[in-house]
Amino acid sequence: MTPGADGAAPRRRGRPPRTRSGAGPDARTRILEAARTEFALRGYDKTSVRSIARAADVDAALVHHYFGTKDEVFGAAIEVSFEPALVLPAILDGPEEDMGERLARFFIGVWENPASRAPLLAVLRSALTHEPSKVLRGFLLRRLLERVAAELDVPDPTFRAELAASHMIGIAILRYVVRAEPLASADPEKIVAMVAPTLQRYLADR
Template sequence: MTEHEPPPETPTRRRRGRPTGARAGDSGTRERILAAARAVFAERGYDKTSIRAIAKTAEVDSALVHHYFGAKEQIFEAAIEVSFAPALGVPDVLAAGPDQVGERLARYFLSVWQNPVTRAPLLAVVRSAVTNETAAGVLRGFVLRRVLLKVAGELDLPDARLRAELAAAQMIGVVLMRYVLKVEPLASATEEEIVGYVAPTIQRYLTASE
């Protein structure tokens, strides 16, 4: 190198953890990450899902996933909220009054699970909760805050929260037996058959004064 030659440039290195590709604030980035998270959770379950796998599916840096959602537990909760969105209308079903509320609730709940579009992400959530305590805790907290407490608020009866939990347990039990374990003859029973047996029990939980 002569006296007048400039020194060679030193290659710049990207700071560790700096997001690549999509950036925070880009239109649709958060939704793309959430869609990727739902897909990966559905395919691998909670235990085998990693932030890195979600980032790879969404084609973003892992740091960007942390930026929007924090830890895996938080992004799982966000995925639950999207997956359970159809079920959040349960309090509206109760608000229509006590007459035949058991039948209305059973039909509404089954309609959500009968639809293949809404059933697939819900099954992924339930399977993760069955096999992982952290996932189960996130699901319990979400169902309590977003569904059961609202249902209890519509019941002008003693032990409203317990009644709401019993009604939820009845329907979740049906879901596990019918869609997850696929136990016969429940798995092949018609919606009308299931409603006929389940609705009176839910009605009693939510309306019986004694």
């Protein structure tokens, strides 16, 4: 490789300088932001751990260190918008007969808030293939709905959580990704009112 005018070897085309490649306090945040961007631009299938690492300007080993597999990176990108650790107490706190409404209001509220909708929508658009759909469903089940059902002490909690997850993912895809009418332009309060009794029956009806 021919040295440049200053005597330094020129940087390879297309490869960013590795000035921030080491682990640091913001490395995990950079990886997560890069992952959301890569999934949005390339889709799930064409995004790799290496491409995420390259976009975040870190080594691929650091991505594995923080997140593990590509599925787990994808799950973490979804989790940022939902924050289940903060939401679960709010959903479970209060009369059990109103739990379906609290869950529906939370879920629709995440999508209606521009701050959380934009990055989540970008991620969900890449979830229309089989694998990311499975990851998205798994996140809603393990981190949110199965915990709700378990706290309610009802029979078949996993089955109930599966039904609720399918219902909620279907609404998100049709309203916010496919933009199917009349669901796409329906008032959010109307959706909450219609969906809440179904979620209540799925998760709490004994």
